[in-house]
Amino acid sequence: MTITRQPTHLPVHQPTEQATAAAQLLGLLARDLAADRLTTDPAATAAYATDRSGAHPDGQPLAVVHAAHTDDVRTTLRHANALRVPVVPRGAGTGLSGGATAAEGTVVLDLARMNRITEISPDDQLAVVEPGVITADLDRAAAAYGLRYAPDPASAAISTIGGNIATNAGGLRCAKYGVTRDSVLGLDAVLADGTLIRTGRRTVKGVAGYDLTALLTGSEGTLGVITAATLRLRPVPVATATIAAYFRTFEDAAAGASALTAARIEPAMAELLDGPVLAAIDEARATEARGTEARGTQAPSVHAPGAHAPGTELRARGGALLLVQCDGAGAAAEAERVAALLTPRATSVETTDDPAEAESLLAARRLALPALERLGRPLIEDIAVPRSQLARAVREIGAISARHGVPVYTLAHAADGNLHPILVIDPALTEVPPAAWAAASDIFALALRLGGTLTGEHGVGTLKRQWLADELGEDSLALHHRLKAAFDPYGILNPGKAI
Template sequence: MAATGAEWSTDAAVLGEKRLDRSGWEPDGRPLAVVYPRTVEQVRSVLRGAAVTRTPVVPRGAGTALTGGSAAGAGAVVVDLARMNRIVEIRAADGVAVVEPGVITADLDRAAAAVGLRYAPDPASLELSTIGGNIATNAGGLRCAKYGVTRDSVLGLDVVLAGGTLINTGRGTLKGVAGYDLTGLFVGSEGTLGVVVGATLRLRTLPAPTATIAASYPDVETAAAASVALAEARIQPVMAELLDEATLSALAGTGLRQDGGALLIVQTDGGDDEAAHAVAVLSRGATSVRSDGDPDSLLAARRQALPAIERLGRPLIEDIAVPRSQLASAVRSIADISRRHAVPICTLAHAGDGNLHPIIVAGSPGSPIPDSAHRAADEIFGLALELGGTVTGEHGVGVLKREWLAREIGPVQHALQQQIKSVFDPLGILNPGKGI
């Protein structure tokens, strides 16, 4: 491939690091090289060269992907976008930010907060993950129950296509319906249709939280039912985070396990009356309800749940979503799957929108994943579809869920999506083997 002006690396240690992401999936071989562009023109040059040589290209942000979407194997060039990390501008009067893909999610939120605004999506990895990676997977987060996932905050994109052509989708206004929604198509496409090199994002004026409520329950099924009761009471929480007994036990030293076998962390921002109503609803069947604790420590504990589970063993981090009305059925069935296959499963959930993360502890890191863990995962995906849900709520398809994607969407839609892929990437060089 031709020189681009960007820094390249073929160092064995670098290639070993960049071939993997947080999913734990290991591709065959190592990539050819890693390139670190700093400008849009450098990305275009890489893509032009890749098209000529038909070299696979794997876009990468912080490598926090959980389904193998940013892992890179033999013959690929990794385009590491972390150095394209400028917040180009924040237009407070318009409620808009213009950023490069390597901006850390939390850094954008802090910059917006400095002018009285917020960037609403807040995935658990917000201190590590990049805006480009969030766009690639349509990431969600704790606040998405009320303020939406990444797609709801993306107004426009700058995208380099497979042959090096730069296009600009969407617009810088809060409303606009001209033409097909290519912006929405690129969000969640996992780098298979183009490389995002810039984004125009919506910022919001988010009210300060009125209350953060910690409600403990005897078991996870009762906690799930309580989260559904909030919706039935027409309460729209900013977040409703559910942690089961196994997760609370992993969070040793936090004291969260002492009051029950499951915990709901609920945050509201609709005023004192809404908060009082939420406390009354959550108190039904609860072993304790507290709204006078330290909200920062509660949310910090929630964000530390995955690292705590990772200390127990190798995690298979699953991500399904079901209709909120089916949440209690889902957690009951996941517990049954855990018992029948004799594999530990720690269940977290963004209960406000029915998004569950059953995390299977699959032996020791580096050891083969037991067949029982694979069978449990398959049953969990099947369960999601049986309940009218989806096999991924926010982590994406990557490599690990391609088979289940085909089952979920059916052959006609699957073929249509593959046709769309071929329009944008006729040579099949953009993150091949991922997404669809």
């Protein structure tokens, strides 16, 4: 695969000019922002240099602006743009592609304090929120009205709506309800020069003008900074049924997931975990249980239906686990079809309509990444392939792992072909080992060869930019750069990311 290096769009300053511009900016921000909005202490700004990807930029940011209102964002960008100082928008820092990393000389625009849900309209089934709202908090607030926010990333308990929009996050329910873009009706966004724009509308339909809402969604903070979002809510399903199917091999489980698609079954979710991931979850839950026992408290149970130990029997039950959830008035009938289809292929299939058992299964799924983080630094890929190619992709990822001698832990949103092959590396290493990069490159090449994509939901960030031209092509990539220049002429917004 060709490795194409992209321009960074960093403002061009000589060292003395850069220091002068930085000093001027800090002076203006100290003058125009409330005292608690600006942090310049290096001991405090260092924590904002990286995100959950573990990518390490050169140096650390010179300041952090803790925006509490849209005016804080506008003031920061207006001054930074005039002085050509780079700005990195940041939510909770849970991104997995290095999209929120902040290098030397940058200002981090922290949006965590903009965390208000300003409106929930049950009649129009929508919510208006600020970008720092935690995804799960919005879901809980909507539940009081019999509604929910359909996008359900595994990080919902810690990630923010703004970050989800910036990466066009997917999640567990996206096969049926779509990714974040499908739930965003409109946005308030501040452009690089401080101009506030409003895109979209409060209606479900609307085709006036170019779709700037969709363009900003997934732009990773390179086109504008989101300060409010109008989001579509959906009714809570009247019924839910959950199926846990264990398989001898991961490839068998992937073939079972593809069989659901071929049978025209559209579950709300279909989550696939391989044996090594199950073992990591078991160990994480066992460690948690031992620690809880030592403290004399009871651990929450995260286990499969019928299991008795708190999350420590998943791997023993099979080489892969496929979790399928059906919802709506026909959930029970659809679950019967799923079970009938999977039973001949699986070693065991169990169905439950008990919400507590279902939540235990989903909690185990959400524990997958934290469990792997206990083993080292995860280098997380999120390729997507056509659903008919899922089993082939799984088989070839296994061959890539063996060829490079790099262990790969794989989970997937199986119902939409979105695979997460995860390479876990030694966190003490300052650089990703060549064998790991080679394996990642082969995985990307595989995705493109099968008609897929480099990233299904995590974004490009910094970690995938060198492969982007292989997917987009040079002409399309050049158009991306022209669009970037139209929104951000001086390239101050999240430079070096996404394109």
